[in-house]
Amino acid sequence: MPTTTQFVVSGQSKPGVLAEVAAVLGAAGVNIKAFSAPEVTGPGKLRLIVADVDAARIALRKSKIKFREETALILSLENKPGALRQVADSLTRARINVKCGYCTPSREGKRAIVVLTVSNTTKALGVLRTHSLDEF
Structure with a gap:
């Protein structure tokens, strides 16, 4: 059974968060394989699985998007x-x-x-x- 690194972006649930993260990863050539963005009011978590973990990590850090990693x-x-x-x-x-x-x-x-x-x-x-x- 495979495991992978899942990125967790925490922040306010508001318009544009998913768009910003998708734009940063897309510009870095990172394909999003899966994501979860549950409906919440206030603070929320966007979880992503990507094709290139290292490139995603670099792109998110460079764009100053705060995230943590977890094993999925x-x-x-x-x-x-x-x-x-x-x-x-x-x-x-x-x-x-x-x-x-x-x-x-x-x-x-x-x-x-x-x-x-x-x-x-x-x-x-x-x-x-x-x-x-x-x-x-």
């Missing part, structure tokens, strides 16, 4: 009812908390790409190794 799990599940439940049940039994999660269908639609940050990444990797996963 990337799961490729069958795109069918109940697939996420199996993962969630496994994590629950292991007493691992899901701190953040979002998903999208894969390009062909047969798989669902799930991004999770959890309370114990190492333990989660061991618990979820039995799930069939593809590259993201």
Whole structure:
């Protein structure tokens, strides 16, 4: 199961934040593979997974966009009812908390790409190794 670096940009939830981050990364030639921008009032968090972590880090720093990094799990599940439940049940039994999660269908639609940050990444990797996963 692959893990990746996820960027977390914290700040006020207001018009233009996503546009600014996307412009900075686009100008640096960094492709955004996934993002999460939940609806909030006031302070919020924009989470991004990118194709080139090093280039994104440099571009964000150069543009003085404050961010932190966290490890995220990337799961490729069958795109069918109940697939996420199996993962969630496994994590629950292991007493691992899901701190953040979002998903999208894969390009062909047969798989669902799930991004999770959890309370114990190492333990989660061991618990979820039995799930069939593809590259993201």
